[in-house]
Each structure stands twice: as structure tokens, then as C-alpha cells.
Amino acid sequence: MATAANIVVTPVETPPPAAPPAPTAPGLVDGRVAEERVSVASQWQLMWWRFRKHRLAMVSAGIVALFYLGVIFADFLAYADPYASEGQRTLLPPQAIHLFDDGRFAPFVYGIKGERDLTTFKRVYVEDTSRKLYVRPFATGFDYKLLGFIPTNMHLIGLDGAPTETNLFLLGGDLQGRDLWSRLMYSTQTSLTIGLVGVTLSLLFGVVLGGIAGYYGGFADTVIQRLIEVLFSIPSIPLWMGLAAAMPRDWGIVQVYFAITVIISLIGWTTLARVVRGRFLSLRDEDFVKAAELAGAGPWRIIFVHLAPLFLSHIIAATTLALPAMIISETALSFLGLGLRPPAMSWGVLLQQAQNVQTVALSPWLMIPAIPVTIVILAFNFLGDGLRDAADPYGV
Amino acid sequence: MSTIVTPPPTAVPPQPPAAPLRERLTGQILLDVKDLKKYFVIHRGFLRRTTGYVRAVDDVSFQIQEGETLALVGETGCGKTTTSRCILRAIDPTSGQILFRTESGKTVDVATISKRELRPLRRQMQMIFQDPYSSLNPRMTVLDIIGEPLLVNGVKSRRERIDRVEELMRLVRLRPEYMRRFPHAFSGGQRQRIGIARALALHPKLVVADEPVSALDVSVQAQTLNLLLELQNTLGLTYLFVAHNLGVVKHISDRVAVMYVGQIAELAEREALFRSPKHPYTAALLASVPKPDPRLRGQRKPLPGEVANPAAPPTGCYFHPRCAFAVERCKVERPAWEQISPGHWVRCHRARELTLPGIETSSTVAPAAN
Incomplete structure (x- = not known):
């Protein structure tokens, strides 16, 4: 995997030499043309232009994309049966x-x-x-x-x-x-995907519940806010242990882990919900929302046409930052023996073998799985950073 | 408020930008607001007990004729914006009637109508917002912004919408080529004209303009006001024009209502109100209008004190603590809303005895800032 990362860095670090005049800086090359382009640019175009200028985020996006390609073609990249x-x-x-x-x-x-x-x-x-x-x-x-x-x-x-x-x-x-490279390929597959459903679920819960609280306010808002406070107070590691013990015995390790991530996502939506609620509260009273209401637009149109695009960018950034959290928690929990266990393969499981000093001293290559963990987490964080910076092209 | 205020022909001399009032008026009452009240409840503490009310709008009554411009003037917090939002039902009034004569000639009460019935009515009353920045969605093109009322009211064909938006943009003096631009590419005055075009998209009868020029540069204010006047003449619009400054209103209104702490203090034709105000508050507002003559400088006497708190208004006349003419009666007895001459309504005990200084309105100078 380390080699895979090396391959990525080279092409992206040399950006296309003859880039068109930077559209976010009108007036530098051909003022009128550039200005015209900015004037008619959509939200996504402006975001892309700004994101493109964030070199580190672009490189990170390439790395993340490569890792997920590796996830899709893990069997092809592995040359040895990981269990042989x-x-x-x-x-x-x-x-x-x-x-x-x-x-x-x-x-x-x-x-x-x-x-x-x-x-x-x-x-x-x-x-x-x-x-x-x-x-x-x-x-x-x-x-x-x-x-x-x-x-x-x-x-x-x-x-x-x-x-x-x-x-x-x-x-x-x-x-x-067993061949470490091949096992690493399969581990990557597990580590990068097992939390996705959980993240998606908490995203969905966060947006829907936060949206309801913010848009309707009043009683619904009070109930959801109190619920968030209760969920915030639950300590996660004991909960994790309890859940791991409570899962049916006849379930596979990966199944159990998946179920746990889903359950954890049921309490993981709270932060996003608060942010979404706040955005809704402040945007609901914007004049352009009032104008749409007065024009006769219904609540669905107002939510999806007027409000959602304003914080969609924020949600994208939040998700990008939630993914590394889920990867690192898988790795950490598996390393502690609470998450995935052999014979399942994941980064945390591979690193479990390097748990004692003797192994590390005598066979340091068993620590190699820590490298992709570091690379992918960093890449996700830089990507999230770049997305967040680019997300608000109007600086609102 | 039972009789229609029909101004005598001599009251408003024809002005260059505005068509003669008589030509614009059809004699129909378009909007009849009766005893409108909007109280905001004050909650305190954990149990959210009601501890009081803010009387934002307290017993407001007025009528607007078709084709007329009624200006609603008052200081910040006097309830003028709340009144205008109630009329559009952007907020629900506490009580009172808002009778609106629809296109089909029916009269409906906007205050109590159900949300479902309200929707078709929306197209007949539209609003121009104060802040040209927050009133346009930054993520939508001008085409989508002006075209939105069309879209949600059944103009599904994109071609048709483009044509109509083009027409509207010409109407407000914007170049139709800019249709695909986003609001951030426009100046404040241009943005306000986008807002005006959006308000006009559905051929409304009543346009509520909530301080449409107070966020603009002085140089752009006059231009925008002239555009509004011109649109009124060509499209036969009726305006409820909210402003915090009588100087702006002088240019555009037919009649003026002055509000103070949720109530109308004085309502009269523009000419009468400017030339011989009957309420001391109106006179004070008039005195604060900047004058172009430097010899008059230094004569301004600002009103003493603060605007009364609408949650705990003073006894008697709400204006008495700040009034130079207040007598004992003003402190105890609430003045009635009376008509002292045809079309001239005042809420003041001493309206008949006082002679207050006014200003001339014949000049058509550009309105001064704030």
C-alpha cells in the first residue's frame, strides 16, 4: 500500500502546466472574460475553482481516490491468497x-x-x-x-x-x-468500507433530525435538543463493549462489527444535527426564504431549493471529516481487541500482531499497516479541509 | 374608517414623475385594514410562562385605494414592518381584519384565511424587501430568482419563463443578457431592481415595499424611487410604502400614515400632512427631514427621550413623555382616532388647537439619506 501511495503523489504534484487563467482572480489576465465567467458560474463551478487552488487537498483527493480504487480491486492487487x-x-x-x-x-x-x-x-x-x-x-x-x-x-x-x-x-x-501485501489489500477493503454505512446513517439522521428541529422549531426542537443532550452523555467505549457482548453468538465477526457501527451511528448523528439545526434557524429568517414563501413556494421547495444548497457544502465537508474518524476508530478498537478479530482482516487486526515489543524489534515490517492508516487519515483530513474552504464560494 | 378617503382634486398637484393621482385611482378600495393587532408574547424562565406582551401593532386601521401609494412612516420599532408583514400574512396577526379585494372582485379577509386559500392570493400581493443582499438567494441565477414566482405558480415551460424574465428585466432597466449571472455580480441598486422584478413577476395588484431604498446609496435611491413611480403608472400598481423617513415618502406617496408605538398617530394626504401636520410627532419627524437651505440649519430640535417600550407603553397618549405640547389630560386619557377634516385622521387630544409647522412638498429633490 505504501508503494501505491508513492505512485499517486508523483502525477498530482506536478499540476497541469498550462492552466487556464485563474477564474477566481478576475482582472489578472483578461478582466472582462474572467469576470463574465465568475458572474455566470454556478455554486459547484466556483467551489471547484477554489478547491483546485488548494494543492494539498487536490493531492489528497487523488490519494483517497486511489485507496478506494484499491478497495474495489483488492483481489486483483493481492497476488497471494491472504489465508494461505x-x-x-x-x-x-x-x-x-x-x-x-x-x-x-x-x-x-x-x-x-x-x-x-x-x-x-x-x-x-x-x-x-x-x-x-x-x-x-x-x-x-x-x-x-x-x-x-x-x-x-x-x-x-x-x-x-x-x-x-x-x-x-x-x-x-x-x-x-502469510503474505503481508495481500493481507493489507484485503484489510484496506474492510477498514475503508465497514464504517461507510454507519457514517451514511448518522449523516441521514443528523440532517433530517437537525432539519426538523431547525425548520419547525418549537416543541419538535425542544424534544430533539434534549435527546441530543442525553445521547451526548453516553460514554462510547463501555457502550461498545456492551454491544460487542450482546450481539448474537452465531454472527460472524464482520457482521457483529457492522451491526455495532450501525448502532453507534444512531448516537453519532448528534453533532451534525446541531450544526444543521443552527443553519436552518439562521437561514429560515433570511429575506430570500420569505420571498420564496410569498411567491407561493411550498416547504419542500424551500427546504430543497433554497436551504439545502446553502449547507450541502458543509455536509460534504463534515462527511469527509467523519470518514477518517470512523477508520481510526476501527483501527483503534480492533487493536484493543474490541472491534474486529482474526480471522477477519483489517488494519487494526494486522497491527494487533505488532502489539509487543519483541515483534516490533525482530520483525519491524509487521508495523507496515500503520503507514496506509496514517496516509489515508491525513489525506482525508486535508481533503476535508480543502472542501470546507471551497464550500462557501461566496464567503457567506 | 367607514368612508373612503377621496382627495379633493386640488390637493395633489400633478408632478413630473408621477401621473396625476386622479388618473391612477379607480375609486375602488383595494385593501381595508381594520383594527389590526399583533402582540408578541414574552416568555420567561424554564416553564416559559407568559409574562407580558409586546404590542407591536395595536389597533391599526387604514384603507388603500387601487392605484394609490400609502406611505407608512415611523421610527425603528414602531410596528410598521410588522404591519406590512401581517398584511402579506408573512406573520399571523393576533386580531383584526385585512380585507383584500381580489382580481375577481371578491373581498377576502387575509387575516383569517387558511394557508391553502392564501396561496393563490399571494400572486396578487407581493413584497419588495429592504436589504437587496439578503433578499436574493446567492446560489440562484437572476433568471431563477425572477422566474421562481412564475415557476411555483404554474409557468412550467422554461422558454416561457425566459421570455417573461427578459421582459421583466427590461421593465426594471436591467440588461436581459445578465439573466444567467448570480446576484454577487450586481450592485446594490441593481439587486434591488432584481427584487422589484421578482415582485412584479406575477402581475400583483398590491406591492408592499418595505423600506426599499433605505439600504441603498443616496444617488441610487432617487433612481429607484423614480423607477417605482414609473412602474406604478405603467402597470397600475398600488403601493404600501414603508419608510422610516418622511423625506423619502415626500417623493412618492399619495397619502401618509405616521406610526408611533404600534399605532397610527396621523393619517392624511401627503400635501396636508406635510404642510399642516396635526400631530406633534409628525411635526417632529418633519422637522428632522434634512433641508437643502443652509440658512435653516441649526433650527433642528431633536425629539427628547426614547421611543416608548411597546411592552410597557406609557399611560394616556403614548407620545406624551416626549411631547412638547403635552397637558395633564394627555397623561391619563388615551386620545381617540378622529377625523378632523375630510381624510385627515389624528390621534391627539390637542389636534384641533395646535398649529404646527410643516414643510413644502412641491420640490422634487432627491430624497435624502436616512
């Missing part, structure tokens, strides 16, 4: 990939010879330089269903002339001799 353990390859360090063979581009790895060091009883691996195993793109490997419905066995890379599962360990292997 190989006793002869436990705690194998990351393998070096040689790109050139006799001055010709032909990536290969050397074969691995593993033996037990009889004084330390540690497994040591040496490269068998007599055996060159060439890495081939689009190689065949274990069977899977692409996008969940196209049965195939093609993978991004594979080895020529030797089983990939036992010979290719780009990021090393774990205690059971």
Missing part, C-alpha cells in the same frame, strides 16, 4: 525486487532458502541467487470474483515458474507465513 499460510515462511522479511536483469528491464526475485539457526533457533532466510524467479504482470493465481461477480484468477503480478504463494513476499510475511 506457509509454515516454511514465517516472519519472512520483505523481499527485494530486482528490476534489471543483464541491463534489461525484467523484474525478478531470488528464490528463498529458509533454515533454522541452531544457536538462536530463529528462522533465517537467505537468497538463493542461483534461482531467478521472474515477476510477470497479469499472472494467474488463486480464484476470485472480480467486483464480486466476474470469476477470474488474474492478478496484477505473479511469479513465473514457481508458486507465487510461497515465493513472493513483497512486504514480508507474518507469523503464520
Whole structure:
């Protein structure tokens, strides 16, 4: 995954050289044309123009997009069955990939010879330089269903002339001799998606309940406000533990976790609801809303045509910032053993293996899953930042 | 308020920008407001007990004839905006009647009509807002803003709306090419004209203008007022013109109602009210209108004291604590709403005995700022 991130950064860091005259700065190039463009630009165009100027956010958007591409094609990117353990390859360090063979581009790895060091009883691996195993793109490997419905066995890379599962360990292997890269691909899939439903649900609750409180006010507002205060006071970790214990025994680990995120979302909508309520309260009395009412517009038109676009941008930014929170909480809870547990795979589960100092000292590559966590969280935060800055093109 | 106020022909001399009043009036009463009241309840404490009322509008009665401009003038907080919003039913009045003569000749009471019945009526009474910035949705194009009343009232064809918006923009002197621009590309005066175009989109009979020029630059004020006058002549509009400044009103109104603490203090034809005000408050407001003659400078005597609190108005006449002519009777007895000469109504015990200074109205100078 770390390599994936590297790939992204390069193209985005060099922005298109011949950019059209910055439309947000009229008068610099051709005042009249630029001004005309700003005058007729819609909200989304203005947002896009402003967002484009936020270099860091643009790079982050690229990174996030790449991660989610990785989520979709996790099976394709993984080259080894994530559950295939190989006793002869436990705690194998990351393998070096040689790109050139006799001055010709032909990536290969050397074969691995593993033996037990009889004084330390540690497994040591040496490269068998007599055996060159060439890495081939689009190689065949274990069977899977692409996008969940196209049965195939093609993978991004594979080895020529030797089983990939036992010979290719780009990021090393774990205690059971499973390939870390492939497991990371599947973990990314879980970590980046399992909270999405929860986030969507809390978004929905937040907007609807906050909207009702703000638009109708009065009794509805009082009830919703008190409810928010009660929910605010519930401590989340004990609740999480209680829920984890209360889930039906026969449910799978991922199912249980999913159910918990959904339940947590039922109390997670409160912050957004408050913001939405505040926006509604202040916007409801704007003159242009009154004007629409006087023109005969009904409440639905007023909410969706006049009010919603004014805080839609805010909701987008709020969501972008809620996603990293959900990812980090998955990782943290799984690391503590409260969230996902093996055999499920997630970033937190992978990091669980690096829980003791001995592992970290002897096989530091097990800490690699922390890198994508950091990258994706940072990217989401910068993206949210950029979106929030761009969200209000009129500075209202 | 039982008889229609029909001004004598000599009362209003024809003015260059405005058509003669007689030509505009049809003699029909378009709006008849009777004993309008709007009390806001004051809640206190956790249990939200009612601890009092703000009498924002307290027993206001007036009539507006078709084609006429009635100005509603008063200081901030006197209830003029509340009155205008009640008439449009943007807020629900506490009691009273607002009789509106619809296009079909029926008279409906806007104060009590159901929301469902109100909707078709909305197109006949429209509003021009004070703040040209907050009254236009920043996320909509001019086309969508002016076209919205059309859209929600059944003009579904986009082509038809574009044509109509084009026509409206020409009417308010905006270039139709700017139709696809967003409000942020326009100046305050232009924005206000967008607001006027929106108000006119549905061919309303009554236009309530809530201080339409007080947020504008002085140079733009006159231009906007002239546009309003011109639109009245060409479209036969009736205006309820809310202002906090008699100087603005001088230019545009046929009759003027002066409000003080939720009540109308004086209501008369413009000429009569400006030349010989009968209520001391009107006289004080007139004295505060800036005069172009520098020799008159220094003669202004600002009103002492503050506007009375509408939640706890003074006894007797609401104006007595600030009135230079107040006598003992004014402190105890509430003055009645009486007609002292045809069409001239006053709420003052001493209206008949006092001779108060007025100002000339024949000049058509640009209205002064605030």
C-alpha cells in the first residue's frame, strides 16, 4: 500500500502546466472574460475553482481516490491468497525486487532458502541467487470474483515458474507465513468500507433530525435538543463493549462489527444535527426564504431549493471529516481487541500482531499497516479541509 | 374608517414623475385594514410562562385605494414592518381584519384565511424587501430568482419563463443578457431592481415595499424611487410604502400614515400632512427631514427621550413623555382616532388647537439619506 501511495503523489504534484487563467482572480489576465465567467458560474463551478487552488487537498483527493480504487480491486492487487499460510515462511522479511536483469528491464526475485539457526533457533532466510524467479504482470493465481461477480484468477503480478504463494513476499510475511501485501489489500477493503454505512446513517439522521428541529422549531426542537443532550452523555467505549457482548453468538465477526457501527451511528448523528439545526434557524429568517414563501413556494421547495444548497457544502465537508474518524476508530478498537478479530482482516487486526515489543524489534515490517492508516487519515483530513474552504464560494 | 378617503382634486398637484393621482385611482378600495393587532408574547424562565406582551401593532386601521401609494412612516420599532408583514400574512396577526379585494372582485379577509386559500392570493400581493443582499438567494441565477414566482405558480415551460424574465428585466432597466449571472455580480441598486422584478413577476395588484431604498446609496435611491413611480403608472400598481423617513415618502406617496408605538398617530394626504401636520410627532419627524437651505440649519430640535417600550407603553397618549405640547389630560386619557377634516385622521387630544409647522412638498429633490 505504501508503494501505491508513492505512485499517486508523483502525477498530482506536478499540476497541469498550462492552466487556464485563474477564474477566481478576475482582472489578472483578461478582466472582462474572467469576470463574465465568475458572474455566470454556478455554486459547484466556483467551489471547484477554489478547491483546485488548494494543492494539498487536490493531492489528497487523488490519494483517497486511489485507496478506494484499491478497495474495489483488492483481489486483483493481492497476488497471494491472504489465508494461505506457509509454515516454511514465517516472519519472512520483505523481499527485494530486482528490476534489471543483464541491463534489461525484467523484474525478478531470488528464490528463498529458509533454515533454522541452531544457536538462536530463529528462522533465517537467505537468497538463493542461483534461482531467478521472474515477476510477470497479469499472472494467474488463486480464484476470485472480480467486483464480486466476474470469476477470474488474474492478478496484477505473479511469479513465473514457481508458486507465487510461497515465493513472493513483497512486504514480508507474518507469523503464520502469510503474505503481508495481500493481507493489507484485503484489510484496506474492510477498514475503508465497514464504517461507510454507519457514517451514511448518522449523516441521514443528523440532517433530517437537525432539519426538523431547525425548520419547525418549537416543541419538535425542544424534544430533539434534549435527546441530543442525553445521547451526548453516553460514554462510547463501555457502550461498545456492551454491544460487542450482546450481539448474537452465531454472527460472524464482520457482521457483529457492522451491526455495532450501525448502532453507534444512531448516537453519532448528534453533532451534525446541531450544526444543521443552527443553519436552518439562521437561514429560515433570511429575506430570500420569505420571498420564496410569498411567491407561493411550498416547504419542500424551500427546504430543497433554497436551504439545502446553502449547507450541502458543509455536509460534504463534515462527511469527509467523519470518514477518517470512523477508520481510526476501527483501527483503534480492533487493536484493543474490541472491534474486529482474526480471522477477519483489517488494519487494526494486522497491527494487533505488532502489539509487543519483541515483534516490533525482530520483525519491524509487521508495523507496515500503520503507514496506509496514517496516509489515508491525513489525506482525508486535508481533503476535508480543502472542501470546507471551497464550500462557501461566496464567503457567506 | 367607514368612508373612503377621496382627495379633493386640488390637493395633489400633478408632478413630473408621477401621473396625476386622479388618473391612477379607480375609486375602488383595494385593501381595508381594520383594527389590526399583533402582540408578541414574552416568555420567561424554564416553564416559559407568559409574562407580558409586546404590542407591536395595536389597533391599526387604514384603507388603500387601487392605484394609490400609502406611505407608512415611523421610527425603528414602531410596528410598521410588522404591519406590512401581517398584511402579506408573512406573520399571523393576533386580531383584526385585512380585507383584500381580489382580481375577481371578491373581498377576502387575509387575516383569517387558511394557508391553502392564501396561496393563490399571494400572486396578487407581493413584497419588495429592504436589504437587496439578503433578499436574493446567492446560489440562484437572476433568471431563477425572477422566474421562481412564475415557476411555483404554474409557468412550467422554461422558454416561457425566459421570455417573461427578459421582459421583466427590461421593465426594471436591467440588461436581459445578465439573466444567467448570480446576484454577487450586481450592485446594490441593481439587486434591488432584481427584487422589484421578482415582485412584479406575477402581475400583483398590491406591492408592499418595505423600506426599499433605505439600504441603498443616496444617488441610487432617487433612481429607484423614480423607477417605482414609473412602474406604478405603467402597470397600475398600488403601493404600501414603508419608510422610516418622511423625506423619502415626500417623493412618492399619495397619502401618509405616521406610526408611533404600534399605532397610527396621523393619517392624511401627503400635501396636508406635510404642510399642516396635526400631530406633534409628525411635526417632529418633519422637522428632522434634512433641508437643502443652509440658512435653516441649526433650527433642528431633536425629539427628547426614547421611543416608548411597546411592552410597557406609557399611560394616556403614548407620545406624551416626549411631547412638547403635552397637558395633564394627555397623561391619563388615551386620545381617540378622529377625523378632523375630510381624510385627515389624528390621534391627539390637542389636534384641533395646535398649529404646527410643516414643510413644502412641491420640490422634487432627491430624497435624502436616512
